[in-house]
Amino acid sequence: MDFFHNLAIGFSTAFQLTNLFYAFVGCLLGTLIGVLPGLGPLATIAMLLPITYALTPEAALIMLAGIYYGAQYGGSTTAIVVNLPGESSSVVTTIDGYQMAKQGRAGVALATAAIASFFAGTVATLAVAALAQPLAATALLFGPKEFFSLMILGLVVASVLSSGPFIEGIGMVVLGMLLSLIGTDINSGTQRFAFGIPQLFDGIDFVPLAMGIFGFAEIVRNLEPHGDISLVTQKIKNLFPTREDFRRMIPAIFRGTALGTILGVLPGGGAVLSSFASYTLEKKLSKHPEQFGKGAIEGVAGPESANNAGAQTSFIPLLTLGIPSNVVMALMVGAMTIHNIQPGPQVMTKNPSLFWGLIVSMWIGNLMLVILNLPLVGLWVKLLSIPYRYLFPAIMVFCSIGVFSINNGTFEVYEAALFCIFGYMLMKLDLPAAPLLLGLVLGPAIEENFRRAMVLSRGDSTVFLTSPLSGGLLAAATIAVVLIMMPAIRSKREEALKE
Incomplete structure (x- = not known):
């Protein structure tokens, strides 16, 4: 009964006119950002964070969430029609989606992406609602040492799954944590590394850093010359898939939804990892693997359902444990901090309308996306003909x-x-910026929980290992490091033996 009571609270919040409006705005912006290549939800959310100051916490989070999963939805349009992924999680969709478009089946590919995304979004919303309470209850059992170990595990796994070598990911995490030390010491109140600059006494503000590294730097990179975009010239029609299409796509949608729901919860997971994993799985399970890359409908249905499910279930660790599972969730932490909301299990008890309103709004947003995407395909494609040099000055201002x-x-x-x-230097050096932001966001909480645990244990650092839960989390982090380092160690050993 509590479950249905909580959903009733969520529906009463989500169906308020103001929240419905911002859900629509978020979905519309997310679709637009997904369509425009190169910008992505990360840069967009970073740019729009200052706007959320004037909104209620419910409206702010509903809009930002809509941008996130709306971008997963909209990115498939250009991936299919233009062979250019509007968002990183749509990269896989280009492989078979564009081939279907070249065969005159762009409408079927777009409809498949819409059906897969809506079904996955609905299932993922129910998963968030069902898993939220048990996980929040478990989180209440965590003390400072357990939270410290959990955050360390999250940062390690995020570094393991980030683009680029593991060492670079860990290095960027450490750099982010070092930047989080700037400002006022949480215990003594003394200034640290502020160099006498009053504006740094409160630390480095989250919004300028996120907007600079992920927003402005992305705009500058997009000003570099790129290849010409080739549009599919055939008129998009015949949106409804055939019976054979449904027979092949339905199992792929179920598998992609299940895979995305699971991977979205993991630290460093989310939409990108889910879509790649789904495509690999579908190709291995298919009776006709030779069709993949030549217009296999499973290559669209699986990844599109997986990336949407992964985008939404990545909210579970954020809302229940206060741990962002990926860099977009780190930006959501920033949005919650702006409104003096501490992410974690207490959000559910102290602000149930925010918690359940956000969950219900995800389902409403997915319904809006179905209505928005298919009728407006022509409009989204025409937007691609606008030269970027006309767009970027307005965005920068x-x-x-x-x-x-x-x-x-x-x-x-x-x-x-x-x-x-x-941020532009990081792009040119192929260094991952996402772990840096996660380090900056989690740095203060890691420091606070570490120092609190040390005070409670009277300086005994072994307390992190003697606690079963804390020790298990640190052991999992160690195993993750060993597993990712083994190939590098093996290759170096083989090179040494050859010499």
Whole structure:
């Protein structure tokens, strides 16, 4: 009965006109961002964070969540019609989706992506609602040492699954944690590494860093010359799949939904990992693997259901444990912090309307996305013909105004510009920026829980290993490091033997 009572609270919150409006705005922006190649939900959410100051916490999170899963939805349009993924999780969809479009089946491919995404989004929403309470109850059993170990595990796994070598991922995590030390010491109140700059006494603001590294730097990178975009010239029609299409796509949708639901919960998982894993699974299970890459409908249905399910279940560790499972969830932590909301199990008890309203709004948002995407395919494709040089100045001005509005000062704008240069350098050096942001977000909580555990244990550092739960989490982090390092160690050993 509690489950249905909580859902009733969620429906009463989500169906308020203001929240419905911002859910629609989020889905529309997410679809638009998914369609425009190169920007992505990460940069968009980073740019729009300042706007959330003026919104209620419910409206802010509903809109940002809509942008996130809306981008997974919209990215499939350009992946199929243009062979250019609008979002990283749609990369896999280009393989078979574009081939279907070239064969005159663009409408079927788009309908398949819509059906798969809606079904996966509905199932994932129910999974979030069902798993939230048990996980939140478990989280209440955690003490400082357990939370410290859980955050360490999350950062390690996120580094393991990030793009680039593991050592680089860990290095960026450490750099993010070092940046989080700037400001006022949480215990003594003394200033650390602020260099006498008053604006740094409260630490590095989350919004300028995120907007600089993921927003401005992405815009600058997109100004580099790219190849021409080739549009599918045939008129998009025959949206309804055939009986044979349904026979082949339904099992793929079920498998992709299950896989995305599981992988979305894992630290470092989410939509990108889910879509790649689903495509690999479908190709291995298929009776006709030779058709993959030539227009196999399973190659669209599986990844599209997996990326949407993974995008939504990644909210589970954020809302129940307070741990962001990927960098977009780290931005959601920033949005919650702006509204003085501490992510974790207490959100459910202290602010049930926010918690359950966000969950119900996910289902409403998925319904909106079905209505938005298919009728507006022609419009989304036409947007791609607008030269990027006309779009970026307006985006830059809008974002600069947003950063300025944080404290009505220019310091944050200079900060964002500095981090833009830094973010662009990271892109050129092929260094992952996502672990840096996770380190910055989790750094203060890791430090606080570590110091609290040390005080309670009177300086005994073995307390992290003697506690069964804490020790198990640290053991899991160690195993993850060993597993990722074994191939590198083996290859070096083989090279040494050859010499």
